[in-house]
Amino acid sequence: MSVINLIFGPQHPALHEPELFRFKVEGEIVVKAEPRIGYVHRGIEKLFERNSYIRGIYLSERICGICNAAHTVCYCQVVENALGIEPPPRARYLRTIVHELNRIHSHLLLLGVAAEELGFDTLFMLIWRDRELVMDLIELVTGNRVMTAFNTIGGVRRDITPEVAEKCIKALSKLEERVKYYRKVFEEDPTIRRRTVEVGVLPRKEAIKYCVVGPMARGSAVDVDIRRDWPYAAYDEIPFNVIVRDECDVWARLMVRVDETIEAINIVRYALEHLPKGEIRLPLRRAVPPAEAVSRVEAPRGELIYHLISKGGTIPYRLKVRTPTLANLLAAAKLFEGNTIADIPAILVSIDPCFACTDRVTLIDLKDNKVKRVSLRELARRCRK
Amino acid sequence: MVSNVEDILKEEIKESGELKGKYPYIKVDASKLRDIILKLLKAFDEEVHVITITAVDYPDKGVLELNYELWIYPIKKPLIVKVEVPRDKPEVPSIVDFIPGALFYELEVHDLFGVKFIGNKQLVKPFIISEDLGEATPLRKDWRG
Numbered sequence: 001m002s003v004i005n006l007i008f009g010p011q012h013p014a015l016h017e018p019e020l021f022r023f024k025v026e027g028e029i030v031v032k033a034e035p036r037i038g039y040v041h042r043g044i045e046k047l048f049e050r051n052s053y054i055r056g057i058y059l060s061e062r063i064c065g066i067c068n069a070a071h072t073v074c075y076c077q078v079v080e081n082a083l084g085i086e087p088p089p090r091a092r093y094l095r096t097i098v099h100e101l102n103r104i105h106s107h108l109l110l111l112g113v114a115a116e117e118l119g120f121d122t123l124f125m126l127i128w129r130d131r132e133l134v135m136d137l138i139e140l141v142t143g144n145r146v147m148t149a150f151n152t153i154g155g156v157r158r159d160i161t162p163e164v165a166e167k168c169i170k171a172l173s174k175l176e177e178r179v180k181y182y183r184k185v186f187e188e189d190p191t192i193r194r195r196t197v198e199v200g201v202l203p204r205k206e207a208i209k210y211c212v213v214g215p216m217a218r219g220s221a222v223d224v225d226i227r228r229d230w231p232y233a234a235y236d237e238i239p240f241n242v243i244v245r246d247e248c249d250v251w252a253r254l255m256v257r258v259d260e261t262i263e264a265i266n267i268v269r270y271a272l273e274h275l276p277k278g279e280i281r282l283p284l285r286r287a288v289p290p291a292e293a294v295s296r297v298e299a300p301r302g303e304l305i306y307h308l309i310s311k312g313g314t315i316p317y318r319l320k321v322r323t324p325t326l327a328n329l330l331a332a333a334k335l336f337e338g339n340t341i342a343d344i345p346a347i348l349v350s351i352d353p354c355f356a357c358t359d360r361v362t363l364i365d366l367k368d369n370k371v372k373r374v375s376l377r378e379l380a381r382r383c384r385k
Numbered sequence: 386m387v388s389n390v391e392d393i394l395k396e397e398i399k400e401s402g403e404l405k406g407k408y409p410y411i412k413v414d415a416s417k418l419r420d421i422i423l424k425l426l427k428a429f430d431e432e433v434h435v436i437t438i439t440a441v442d443y444p445d446k447g448v449l450e451l452n453y454e455l456w457i458y459p460i461k462k463p464l465i466v467k468v469e470v471p472r473d474k475p476e477v478p479s480i481v482d483f484i485p486g487a488l489f490y491e492l493e494v495h496d497l498f499g500v501k502f503i504g505n506k507q508l509v510k511p512f513i514i515s516e517d518l519g520e521a522t523p524l525r526k527d528w529r530g
Contacts, residue, residue, distance in 0.1 A: 045524060208458065209485055211434050294405070305454065318439075327489075330488055
Protein backbone atom coordinates (compact mmCIF):
# COMPACT_ATOMS: atom_id res chain seq x y z
CA MET A 1 0.00 0.00 0.00
CA SER A 2 1.37 3.42 -0.83
CA VAL A 3 2.20 5.95 1.85
CA ILE A 4 0.09 9.10 1.79
CA ASN A 5 0.95 12.42 3.42
CA LEU A 6 -1.83 13.74 5.61
CA ILE A 7 -1.46 17.33 6.72
CA PHE A 8 -3.13 18.44 9.96
CA GLY A 9 -2.96 22.19 10.44
CA PRO A 10 -1.74 24.85 10.91
CA GLN A 11 -5.44 25.63 11.22
CA HIS A 12 -6.01 22.42 13.07
CA PRO A 13 -9.47 20.79 13.10
CA ALA A 14 -9.01 19.41 16.59
CA LEU A 15 -7.07 22.15 18.30
CA HIS A 16 -7.74 25.75 19.06
CA GLU A 17 -4.18 26.78 18.40
CA PRO A 18 -2.11 26.85 15.19
CA GLU A 19 0.19 23.87 14.75
CA LEU A 20 1.13 21.66 11.84
CA PHE A 21 1.44 17.91 11.90
CA ARG A 22 2.56 15.97 8.87
CA PHE A 23 1.34 12.38 9.13
CA LYS A 24 2.52 9.65 6.78
CA VAL A 25 -0.31 7.14 6.62
CA GLU A 26 -0.57 3.68 5.13
CA GLY A 27 -4.26 2.94 4.85
CA GLU A 28 -5.65 3.84 8.27
CA ILE A 29 -2.37 3.44 10.12
CA VAL A 30 -0.01 6.32 10.90
CA VAL A 31 3.56 5.30 10.10
CA LYS A 32 5.30 8.56 10.89
CA ALA A 33 4.35 11.90 12.38
CA GLU A 34 6.34 15.12 12.14
CA PRO A 35 5.31 18.20 14.09
CA ARG A 36 6.18 21.68 12.80
CA ILE A 37 6.03 24.30 15.51
CA GLY A 38 6.68 28.02 15.59
CA TYR A 39 3.43 29.53 14.28
CA VAL A 40 2.96 31.60 17.41
CA HIS A 41 6.59 32.45 18.09
CA ARG A 42 6.65 35.94 19.54
CA GLY A 43 10.24 36.24 20.66
CA ILE A 44 9.42 36.61 24.35
CA GLU A 45 12.87 35.55 25.54
CA LYS A 46 14.37 38.45 23.59
CA LEU A 47 11.69 40.79 24.98
CA PHE A 48 12.70 39.88 28.53
CA GLU A 49 16.16 41.21 27.75
CA ARG A 50 14.70 44.64 26.99
CA ASN A 51 12.19 45.00 29.81
CA SER A 52 12.57 45.57 33.52
CA TYR A 53 12.14 42.81 36.07
CA ILE A 54 8.75 44.26 37.05
CA ARG A 55 7.47 44.24 33.46
CA GLY A 56 8.80 40.70 33.21
CA ILE A 57 6.07 39.49 35.58
CA TYR A 58 3.36 40.57 33.12
CA LEU A 59 5.33 39.29 30.17
CA SER A 60 5.84 35.88 31.75
CA GLU A 61 2.14 35.38 32.42
CA ARG A 62 1.44 36.08 28.75
CA ILE A 63 3.56 33.14 27.67
CA CYS A 64 0.55 30.95 28.36
CA GLY A 65 -2.92 32.14 29.27
CA ILE A 66 -4.06 28.84 30.71
CA CYS A 67 -1.18 28.22 33.09
CA ASN A 68 -0.34 31.86 33.75
CA ALA A 69 -0.08 31.37 37.53
CA ALA A 70 2.62 28.72 37.09
CA HIS A 71 4.59 31.12 34.89
CA THR A 72 4.41 34.03 37.32
CA VAL A 73 5.27 31.80 40.30
CA CYS A 74 8.30 30.49 38.44
CA TYR A 75 9.36 33.94 37.22
CA CYS A 76 9.00 35.56 40.63
CA GLN A 77 10.88 32.69 42.26
CA VAL A 78 13.80 32.91 39.87
CA VAL A 79 14.13 36.65 40.52
CA GLU A 80 13.78 36.06 44.27
CA ASN A 81 16.47 33.39 44.10
CA ALA A 82 18.78 35.84 42.35
CA LEU A 83 17.98 38.50 44.96
CA GLY A 84 18.47 35.99 47.77
CA ILE A 85 15.08 36.73 49.34
CA GLU A 86 12.18 34.54 50.31
CA PRO A 87 8.56 35.70 50.39
CA PRO A 88 6.74 35.72 53.76
CA PRO A 89 4.89 32.51 54.79
CA ARG A 90 1.41 33.91 54.07
CA ALA A 91 2.52 34.85 50.54
CA ARG A 92 3.86 31.33 49.97
CA TYR A 93 0.51 29.85 50.97
CA LEU A 94 -1.44 32.32 48.83
CA ARG A 95 0.78 31.48 45.86
CA THR A 96 0.09 27.81 46.41
CA ILE A 97 -3.66 28.45 46.51
CA VAL A 98 -3.73 30.39 43.23
CA HIS A 99 -1.29 27.97 41.58
CA GLU A 100 -3.56 25.01 42.48
CA LEU A 101 -6.78 26.82 41.46
CA ASN A 102 -5.03 27.40 38.16
CA ARG A 103 -4.24 23.69 37.93
CA ILE A 104 -7.87 22.74 38.63
CA HIS A 105 -9.09 25.06 35.87
CA SER A 106 -6.45 23.84 33.44
CA HIS A 107 -7.10 20.14 34.10
CA LEU A 108 -10.88 20.61 33.82
CA LEU A 109 -10.37 22.52 30.59
CA LEU A 110 -8.34 19.64 29.19
CA LEU A 111 -10.73 16.94 30.42
CA GLY A 112 -13.56 18.84 28.71
CA VAL A 113 -11.60 19.14 25.48
CA ALA A 114 -10.67 15.45 25.75
CA ALA A 115 -14.36 14.52 26.00
CA GLU A 116 -15.07 16.70 22.96
CA GLU A 117 -12.28 15.08 20.94
CA LEU A 118 -13.56 11.64 21.86
CA GLY A 119 -16.95 12.61 20.51
CA PHE A 120 -18.62 12.93 23.92
CA ASP A 121 -19.93 16.48 23.61
CA THR A 122 -22.34 16.35 26.55
CA LEU A 123 -19.52 15.52 28.94
CA PHE A 124 -17.46 18.35 27.48
CA MET A 125 -20.26 20.85 28.17
CA LEU A 126 -20.88 19.53 31.69
CA ILE A 127 -17.21 19.70 32.66
CA TRP A 128 -16.86 23.21 31.27
CA ARG A 129 -20.02 24.26 33.13
CA ASP A 130 -18.51 23.06 36.39
CA ARG A 131 -15.18 24.61 35.51
CA GLU A 132 -16.94 27.96 35.87
CA LEU A 133 -17.00 27.32 39.63
CA VAL A 134 -13.24 27.49 39.80
CA MET A 135 -13.08 30.39 37.33
CA ASP A 136 -15.33 32.35 39.69
CA LEU A 137 -13.05 31.46 42.60
CA ILE A 138 -9.99 32.66 40.71
CA GLU A 139 -11.82 35.93 40.04
CA LEU A 140 -12.85 36.19 43.67
CA VAL A 141 -9.35 35.60 45.00
CA THR A 142 -7.26 37.41 42.41
CA GLY A 143 -9.59 39.93 40.78
CA ASN A 144 -9.60 38.38 37.33
CA ARG A 145 -10.66 35.15 35.67
CA VAL A 146 -7.64 34.38 33.55
CA MET A 147 -4.80 36.89 33.59
CA THR A 148 -4.42 37.45 37.29
CA ALA A 149 -1.03 39.13 37.84
CA PHE A 150 -1.39 37.80 41.37
CA ASN A 151 2.24 37.03 42.07
CA THR A 152 4.86 39.67 42.34
CA ILE A 153 8.55 39.69 43.19
CA GLY A 154 8.76 39.09 46.94
CA GLY A 155 5.20 37.92 47.51
CA VAL A 156 1.68 38.38 46.18
CA ARG A 157 -0.44 41.44 45.39
CA ARG A 158 -3.74 40.65 47.11
CA ASP A 159 -4.74 39.15 50.41
CA ILE A 160 -7.60 36.80 51.20
CA THR A 161 -10.23 37.73 53.77
CA PRO A 162 -11.82 35.03 55.99
CA GLU A 163 -15.11 35.56 54.10
CA VAL A 164 -13.44 34.84 50.76
CA ALA A 165 -11.75 31.75 52.26
CA GLU A 166 -15.11 30.49 53.48
CA LYS A 167 -16.71 31.02 50.05
CA CYS A 168 -13.81 29.15 48.45
CA ILE A 169 -14.16 26.15 50.75
CA LYS A 170 -17.89 25.99 50.07
CA ALA A 171 -17.48 26.17 46.29
CA LEU A 172 -14.65 23.62 46.41
CA SER A 173 -16.82 21.01 48.14
CA LYS A 174 -19.38 21.40 45.39
CA LEU A 175 -16.67 21.10 42.75
CA GLU A 176 -15.13 18.08 44.48
CA GLU A 177 -18.43 16.24 44.30
CA ARG A 178 -18.66 16.97 40.57
CA VAL A 179 -15.03 15.94 39.87
CA LYS A 180 -15.57 12.68 41.75
CA TYR A 181 -18.54 12.04 39.48
CA TYR A 182 -16.42 12.76 36.39
CA ARG A 183 -13.78 10.40 37.77
CA LYS A 184 -16.41 7.67 37.76
CA VAL A 185 -17.39 8.58 34.19
CA PHE A 186 -13.79 8.47 32.94
CA GLU A 187 -13.16 5.24 34.84
CA GLU A 188 -16.26 3.31 33.83
CA ASP A 189 -17.82 4.74 30.69
CA PRO A 190 -17.41 2.11 27.94
CA THR A 191 -17.15 4.72 25.13
CA ILE A 192 -14.33 6.59 26.82
CA ARG A 193 -12.52 3.38 27.69
CA ARG A 194 -12.73 2.05 24.14
CA ARG A 195 -11.29 5.24 22.73
CA THR A 196 -8.48 5.55 25.25
CA VAL A 197 -7.42 2.24 26.84
CA GLU A 198 -4.27 0.85 25.20
CA VAL A 199 -4.20 3.72 22.74
CA GLY A 200 -1.00 5.74 22.41
CA VAL A 201 1.04 3.62 24.80
CA LEU A 202 4.25 5.23 26.08
CA PRO A 203 6.25 2.72 28.17
CA ARG A 204 8.19 4.04 31.19
CA LYS A 205 11.57 3.51 29.55
CA GLU A 206 10.54 5.49 26.48
CA ALA A 207 9.05 8.23 28.64
CA ILE A 208 12.42 8.72 30.33
CA LYS A 209 14.34 8.43 27.06
CA TYR A 210 12.17 11.11 25.45
CA CYS A 211 12.35 13.31 28.56
CA VAL A 212 8.59 13.75 29.00
CA VAL A 213 7.26 15.74 31.95
CA GLY A 214 4.20 16.22 34.14
CA PRO A 215 1.01 14.14 33.86
CA MET A 216 2.40 12.54 30.70
CA ALA A 217 5.37 11.16 32.68
CA ARG A 218 3.22 10.21 35.67
CA GLY A 219 0.78 8.40 33.38
CA SER A 220 3.77 6.32 32.24
CA ALA A 221 4.81 5.24 35.75
CA VAL A 222 7.56 7.85 36.13
CA ASP A 223 7.32 8.97 39.74
CA VAL A 224 8.19 12.66 39.42
CA ASP A 225 6.59 15.81 40.76
CA ILE A 226 8.56 18.97 41.41
CA ARG A 227 6.16 20.00 44.17
CA ARG A 228 7.41 17.00 46.15
CA ASP A 229 10.93 16.46 44.77
CA TRP A 230 12.13 20.08 44.85
CA PRO A 231 9.53 21.89 46.98
CA TYR A 232 8.72 25.55 46.43
CA ALA A 233 6.01 27.93 47.72
CA ALA A 234 4.29 26.07 50.61
CA TYR A 235 4.42 22.53 49.20
CA ASP A 236 6.89 21.36 51.84
CA GLU A 237 4.27 22.04 54.51
CA ILE A 238 1.16 20.76 52.76
CA PRO A 239 0.41 17.02 52.60
CA PHE A 240 -0.58 15.72 49.17
CA ASN A 241 -0.27 12.60 47.01
CA VAL A 242 1.61 12.34 43.76
CA ILE A 243 -0.60 10.50 41.29
CA VAL A 244 1.31 7.89 39.28
CA ARG A 245 -0.29 5.28 37.05
CA ASP A 246 1.36 2.42 35.21
CA GLU A 247 -1.08 1.79 32.35
CA CYS A 248 0.96 4.19 30.16
CA ASP A 249 -1.92 4.88 27.72
CA VAL A 250 -4.20 7.81 26.88
CA TRP A 251 -6.62 6.70 29.58
CA ALA A 252 -3.91 6.72 32.27
CA ARG A 253 -2.87 10.24 31.30
CA LEU A 254 -6.47 11.45 31.58
CA MET A 255 -6.99 9.66 34.90
CA VAL A 256 -3.83 11.23 36.32
CA ARG A 257 -5.38 14.62 35.59
CA VAL A 258 -8.75 13.72 37.13
CA ASP A 259 -7.06 12.54 40.32
CA GLU A 260 -4.72 15.51 40.38
CA THR A 261 -7.74 17.80 40.26
CA ILE A 262 -9.07 16.15 43.41
CA GLU A 263 -5.63 16.44 45.05
CA ALA A 264 -5.48 20.11 44.06
CA ILE A 265 -8.86 20.73 45.69
CA ASN A 266 -7.52 19.17 48.89
CA ILE A 267 -4.34 21.25 48.72
CA VAL A 268 -6.32 24.50 48.35
CA ARG A 269 -8.61 23.51 51.21
CA TYR A 270 -5.66 22.66 53.48
CA ALA A 271 -3.86 25.88 52.58
CA LEU A 272 -6.96 27.97 53.25
CA GLU A 273 -7.47 26.32 56.62
CA HIS A 274 -3.82 26.65 57.64
CA LEU A 275 -3.14 30.10 56.20
CA PRO A 276 -0.40 31.74 58.32
CA LYS A 277 -0.84 35.31 59.48
CA GLY A 278 1.45 38.16 58.50
CA GLU A 279 2.72 40.19 55.60
CA ILE A 280 1.93 39.25 52.00
CA ARG A 281 4.96 40.79 50.31
CA LEU A 282 8.39 42.24 50.87
CA PRO A 283 9.34 45.78 49.88
CA LEU A 284 9.83 46.13 46.12
CA ARG A 285 13.36 45.90 44.76
CA ARG A 286 13.96 47.05 41.23
CA ALA A 287 17.59 46.06 40.75
CA VAL A 288 19.03 42.57 40.91
CA PRO A 289 22.73 41.99 41.74
CA PRO A 290 24.90 39.94 39.34
CA ALA A 291 23.75 36.35 39.79
CA GLU A 292 22.72 33.21 37.99
CA ALA A 293 19.55 31.54 39.28
CA VAL A 294 17.26 28.67 38.34
CA SER A 295 13.67 27.96 39.36
CA ARG A 296 11.34 25.11 38.47
CA VAL A 297 7.64 24.62 39.15
CA GLU A 298 5.13 21.86 38.42
CA ALA A 299 2.84 23.64 35.94
CA PRO A 300 -0.45 21.90 35.04
CA ARG A 301 1.25 20.42 31.97
CA GLY A 302 4.46 19.50 33.76
CA GLU A 303 7.84 20.81 34.65
CA LEU A 304 8.47 24.46 33.85
CA ILE A 305 11.94 25.95 34.20
CA TYR A 306 13.25 29.52 34.22
CA HIS A 307 16.99 30.18 34.09
CA LEU A 308 18.02 33.77 34.80
CA ILE A 309 21.35 35.45 34.28
CA SER A 310 21.70 38.88 35.80
CA LYS A 311 24.63 41.17 35.28
CA GLY A 312 23.26 43.69 37.77
CA GLY A 313 20.77 46.49 37.12
CA THR A 314 17.06 46.47 36.41
CA ILE A 315 16.97 44.38 33.23
CA PRO A 316 17.81 40.66 32.93
CA TYR A 317 20.85 39.74 30.82
CA ARG A 318 19.23 36.51 29.70
CA LEU A 319 16.12 34.62 30.75
CA LYS A 320 15.49 31.16 29.38
CA VAL A 321 12.06 29.55 29.62
CA ARG A 322 11.34 25.91 28.85
CA THR A 323 7.64 25.11 28.83
CA PRO A 324 6.25 21.59 29.35
CA THR A 325 4.60 21.08 25.93
CA LEU A 326 7.94 21.44 24.15
CA ALA A 327 9.25 18.59 26.30
CA ASN A 328 6.22 16.37 25.59
CA LEU A 329 5.79 17.02 21.88
CA LEU A 330 8.64 14.86 20.64
CA ALA A 331 7.35 11.80 22.50
CA ALA A 332 3.80 12.58 21.32
CA ALA A 333 4.97 12.46 17.71
CA LYS A 334 6.26 8.94 18.36
CA LEU A 335 2.97 7.90 19.99
CA PHE A 336 1.01 8.36 16.79
CA GLU A 337 3.07 5.74 15.01
CA GLY A 338 1.19 2.46 14.74
CA ASN A 339 -2.16 3.96 15.76
CA THR A 340 -5.05 4.78 13.44
CA ILE A 341 -6.00 8.18 12.03
CA ALA A 342 -9.09 8.19 14.28
CA ASP A 343 -6.81 7.97 17.33
CA ILE A 344 -4.86 11.10 16.40
CA PRO A 345 -7.12 13.54 18.31
CA ALA A 346 -7.27 11.28 21.37
CA ILE A 347 -3.49 10.98 21.57
CA LEU A 348 -2.90 14.65 20.89
CA VAL A 349 -5.32 15.72 23.58
CA SER A 350 -3.75 13.34 26.10
CA ILE A 351 -0.54 15.36 26.11
CA ASP A 352 -2.61 18.50 26.85
CA PRO A 353 -0.75 20.51 24.21
CA CYS A 354 -0.36 24.22 24.65
CA PHE A 355 1.35 25.58 21.60
CA ALA A 356 1.38 29.22 22.56
CA CYS A 357 3.76 28.36 25.36
CA THR A 358 5.73 25.99 23.21
CA ASP A 359 6.42 28.78 20.77
CA ARG A 360 6.75 31.07 23.74
CA VAL A 361 5.16 33.65 22.41
CA THR A 362 -1.19 34.81 21.57
CA LEU A 363 -3.60 35.59 24.00
CA ILE A 364 -6.69 33.46 24.09
CA ASP A 365 -9.89 34.74 25.57
CA LEU A 366 -11.18 31.69 27.41
CA LYS A 367 -14.68 33.11 27.46
CA ASP A 368 -15.17 32.57 23.78
CA ASN A 369 -11.94 30.90 22.76
CA LYS A 370 -11.10 33.65 20.28
CA VAL A 371 -7.71 35.15 19.75
CA LYS A 372 -7.89 38.89 20.22
CA ARG A 373 -5.44 41.61 19.48
CA VAL A 374 -6.32 44.86 21.19
CA SER A 375 -4.44 48.11 20.84
CA LEU A 376 -3.17 49.79 23.98
CA ARG A 377 -5.53 52.70 23.34
CA GLU A 378 -8.48 50.33 22.97
CA LEU A 379 -7.48 48.55 26.17
CA ALA A 380 -7.28 51.84 28.04
CA ARG A 381 -10.68 52.87 26.63
CA ARG A 382 -12.23 49.60 27.82
CA CYS A 383 -10.66 49.94 31.24
CA ARG A 384 -12.19 53.39 31.70
CA LYS A 385 -15.70 52.08 30.94
CA MET B 386 24.22 3.26 43.55
CA VAL B 387 26.43 6.33 43.76
CA SER B 388 24.80 9.34 45.24
CA ASN B 389 27.45 11.93 44.56
CA VAL B 390 27.71 13.01 40.95
CA GLU B 391 31.06 14.71 41.49
CA ASP B 392 32.71 11.40 42.44
CA ILE B 393 31.79 9.90 39.10
CA LEU B 394 32.95 12.85 37.05
CA LYS B 395 36.06 13.82 39.05
CA GLU B 396 38.43 13.79 36.08
CA GLU B 397 36.31 15.89 33.77
CA ILE B 398 35.26 18.71 36.09
CA LYS B 399 37.08 22.00 35.47
CA GLU B 400 35.08 23.98 37.97
CA SER B 401 32.05 23.36 40.13
CA GLY B 402 29.69 25.41 42.25
CA GLU B 403 26.07 26.17 42.94
CA LEU B 404 23.64 28.48 41.17
CA LYS B 405 21.08 30.43 43.19
CA GLY B 406 18.13 28.22 43.91
CA LYS B 407 20.50 25.45 45.09
CA TYR B 408 21.16 24.05 41.63
CA PRO B 409 24.68 22.52 41.47
CA TYR B 410 26.69 23.10 38.31
CA ILE B 411 29.90 21.75 36.82
CA LYS B 412 32.00 23.25 34.04
CA VAL B 413 33.54 20.89 31.49
CA ASP B 414 35.24 20.91 28.10
CA ALA B 415 32.96 20.56 25.10
CA SER B 416 35.01 17.56 23.96
CA LYS B 417 34.21 15.73 27.22
CA LEU B 418 30.46 16.32 27.06
CA ARG B 419 29.55 12.98 25.51
CA ASP B 420 31.75 11.07 27.98
CA ILE B 421 30.03 12.79 30.85
CA ILE B 422 26.53 12.04 29.62
CA LEU B 423 27.57 8.42 29.00
CA LYS B 424 29.05 8.08 32.50
CA LEU B 425 25.92 9.56 34.08
CA LEU B 426 23.64 7.28 32.07
CA LYS B 427 25.73 4.28 33.10
CA ALA B 428 25.85 5.24 36.76
CA PHE B 429 22.16 6.00 37.03
CA ASP B 430 20.56 3.19 35.05
CA GLU B 431 19.89 5.36 31.98
CA GLU B 432 17.47 7.45 34.05
CA VAL B 433 18.79 10.91 33.26
CA HIS B 434 16.33 13.57 32.14
CA VAL B 435 17.40 16.54 30.04
CA ILE B 436 15.29 19.46 31.24
CA THR B 437 16.58 21.83 28.60
CA ILE B 438 19.68 23.36 27.06
CA THR B 439 20.07 27.03 27.96
CA ALA B 440 22.41 28.99 25.72
CA VAL B 441 23.83 32.33 26.78
CA ASP B 442 25.76 34.72 24.56
CA TYR B 443 28.80 36.49 26.02
CA PRO B 444 30.19 38.69 23.22
CA ASP B 445 32.73 40.28 25.59
CA LYS B 446 34.30 36.88 26.29
CA GLY B 447 33.75 35.72 22.70
CA VAL B 448 31.92 32.60 23.83
CA LEU B 449 28.50 31.00 23.88
CA GLU B 450 27.80 29.13 27.08
CA LEU B 451 25.57 26.07 26.91
CA ASN B 452 23.90 24.89 30.12
CA TYR B 453 22.73 21.29 29.95
CA GLU B 454 20.14 21.20 32.73
CA LEU B 455 19.74 17.63 33.92
CA TRP B 456 17.56 15.89 36.46
CA ILE B 457 18.78 12.54 37.76
CA TYR B 458 15.75 10.40 38.61
CA PRO B 459 17.30 7.78 40.96
CA ILE B 460 18.80 10.35 43.33
CA LYS B 461 16.21 13.09 42.67
CA LYS B 462 18.85 15.75 42.16
CA PRO B 463 19.49 18.33 39.45
CA LEU B 464 22.82 18.93 37.74
CA ILE B 465 23.77 21.69 35.34
CA VAL B 466 26.63 20.92 32.96
CA LYS B 467 28.19 24.07 31.55
CA VAL B 468 30.09 24.00 28.28
CA GLU B 469 31.68 26.95 26.50
CA VAL B 470 32.07 27.18 22.74
CA PRO B 471 33.69 29.98 20.70
CA ARG B 472 31.19 32.39 19.11
CA ASP B 473 32.90 32.28 15.72
CA LYS B 474 33.06 28.48 15.55
CA PRO B 475 30.15 27.28 17.68
CA GLU B 476 30.37 23.52 17.52
CA VAL B 477 29.56 20.98 20.18
CA PRO B 478 29.03 17.20 20.01
CA SER B 479 25.38 16.17 19.90
CA ILE B 480 23.90 13.96 22.64
CA VAL B 481 20.68 12.94 20.84
CA ASP B 482 21.94 9.44 20.15
CA PHE B 483 22.15 8.84 23.92
CA ILE B 484 19.13 10.88 24.99
CA PRO B 485 16.69 11.32 22.06
CA GLY B 486 14.61 13.70 24.20
CA ALA B 487 17.30 16.36 23.80
CA LEU B 488 16.51 16.75 20.07
CA PHE B 489 14.15 19.76 20.35
CA TYR B 490 16.51 21.58 22.68
CA GLU B 491 19.43 21.14 20.30
CA LEU B 492 17.23 22.32 17.41
CA GLU B 493 16.12 25.35 19.45
CA VAL B 494 19.67 26.41 20.34
CA HIS B 495 20.74 25.82 16.72
CA ASP B 496 17.86 28.03 15.54
CA LEU B 497 18.30 30.89 17.96
CA PHE B 498 22.09 30.92 18.49
CA GLY B 499 23.52 29.12 15.44
CA VAL B 500 25.28 26.41 17.47
CA LYS B 501 26.09 23.34 15.37
CA PHE B 502 25.52 20.05 17.15
CA ILE B 503 27.95 17.67 15.48
CA GLY B 504 26.38 14.27 14.88
CA ASN B 505 22.76 15.44 14.97
CA LYS B 506 21.39 14.44 11.56
CA GLN B 507 18.08 16.26 12.03
CA LEU B 508 19.61 19.69 12.50
CA VAL B 509 17.45 21.74 10.14
CA LYS B 510 16.51 25.38 10.10
CA PRO B 511 14.03 26.89 10.82
CA PHE B 512 12.74 24.92 13.77
CA ILE B 513 10.86 27.56 15.70
CA ILE B 514 11.64 30.94 14.10
CA SER B 515 9.95 32.38 11.04
CA GLU B 516 11.21 31.14 7.69
CA ASP B 517 11.95 34.65 6.40
CA LEU B 518 14.59 35.14 9.11
CA GLY B 519 16.82 32.79 7.10
CA GLU B 520 20.16 32.16 8.76
CA ALA B 521 19.60 34.78 11.48
CA THR B 522 20.49 33.92 15.08
CA PRO B 523 18.05 36.23 16.91
CA LEU B 524 19.01 35.51 20.50
CA ARG B 525 22.62 36.50 20.04
CA LYS B 526 23.32 39.85 21.65
CA ASP B 527 24.51 41.51 18.44
CA TRP B 528 21.44 40.57 16.37
CA ARG B 529 19.32 43.54 15.33
CA GLY B 530 16.00 42.60 13.78
